[in-house]
Amino acid sequence: MSTRIVTAADFGGPEQLRLQTVPTPEPGPGEVRVAVRAISVNPVDWKLYGGMFGRDPGLLTGFGAEVAGTVDAVGDGVTSYGPGDAVVVRSVPGGAYADHVLAPADLLTAKPAGVSWEAAASVPVVGGTAVHALEAVHLGEGESVVVHGGSGGVGRLVVQLAVRRGARVVATASERHHDDLRALGAEPVAYGDGLLERLRAAAPDGRFDAAVDTVGTDEALDSSVALVADPQRVVTIAGFARFQELGIKAIGGGPGAEPGEDVRAAAVPQVLDLLARGEVTIPIARTFPLEETAEAHRLSRDAHPGGKLVVLP
Ligand SMILES: NC(=O)c1ccc[n+]([C@@H]2O[C@H](COP(=O)([O-])OP(=O)(O)OC[C@H]3O[C@@H](n4cnc5c(N)ncnc54)[C@H](OP(=O)(O)O)[C@@H]3O)[C@@H](O)[C@H]2O)c1
Secondary structure (H helix, E strand, O other): OOEEEHHHHHHOHHEEEEEEEEEOOOOOEEEEEEEEEEOOOOHHHHHHHHOOOEEEEEHHHOOOOOOEEEEEEOOOOOOOOOOOOEEEEEOOOOOEEOOEEEEEEEEEEEEOOOOOOOHEEEEEEEEHHHHHHHHHHHOOOOOEEEEEEOHHHHHHHHHHHHOOOOOOOEEEEEEEEEHHHHHHOOEEEOOOOOHHHHHHHHHEEEEEEEEEOOOOOOOHHHHHHEEOOOOOHHHEOOOOOOOOHHOOOEOOOOOOOOOOHHHHHHHHHHHHHHHOOOOOOEEEEEEEEHHHHHHHHHHHOOOOOOOOOEHHH
């Protein structure tokens, strides 16, 4: 039996991606093999083979974090899942863009029947990050928060989870996404020149209780620090170059950032359950066949897709 897998021939852009055919891997002890139905695209995928996190050759094959699919084989000692189970894998160790992947059974979560393969595959990274970000700033009911990049994959979930907590949410996005943000319960503000003044005008009494930055630009970081009294209630998921200088929090990896593995793992079933009950949405902007993974990564890198991009083997 063979399986297709997308790897990078060298460090660089999506033009480096190749579709290879390899023997289908067999699960070892404690592992599960999943026949993949959907692979979620995240910016970190193309950043890994782009060399932004170093040049370990393993990064050329090990990119892609999360998939949804059905279990088709289990290794010795696995009792929690069996063939045919619909699952989400939150962290694929060996490259997620494939027909079949192997993962330790403890990285799996059951997929609720009412959640699409595309949305389910997208839960671990954006759901885990959004829950972690709101925990990091201790957002409470009735408080106000500014979300930079509210129309992105992570931003849309931060907005929805903050609204569910009873917070007043102001979110930045380009104008074509403002109606989307209003529909999610946020007040949209355009980013770019004059951002600080627009945010001050939109904030209750000119201040926010907390800020979540998913963009990492200077204007996002500086306006957050200017408008939130306590810098420890400002968190960034993308501004790793300046968070220490500004005294704010960073989450998700890198020196000094909180990895939050436990809170992110716990978030996966929570967000799947919210999706199944229709209490949050993860809009899918576009899907691609496996052989068009490079095109999906170009769109993720160069455009503002306005929802998740998903690859379907
Ligand atoms: N640390 C972590 O744990 C972690 C986890 C996940 C993601 N990330 C990182 O976080 C970032 C966002 O990820 P994502 O998956 O949400 O990306 P995404 O779905 O591609 O969304 C990016 C969003 O950024 C918005 N944007 C672009 N420039 C902006 C600006 N100057 N000001 C405000 N918004 C701007 C775009 O909004 P418009 O289209 O409206 O312009 C777009 O919707 C990426 O850098 C990713 O690598 C970090």
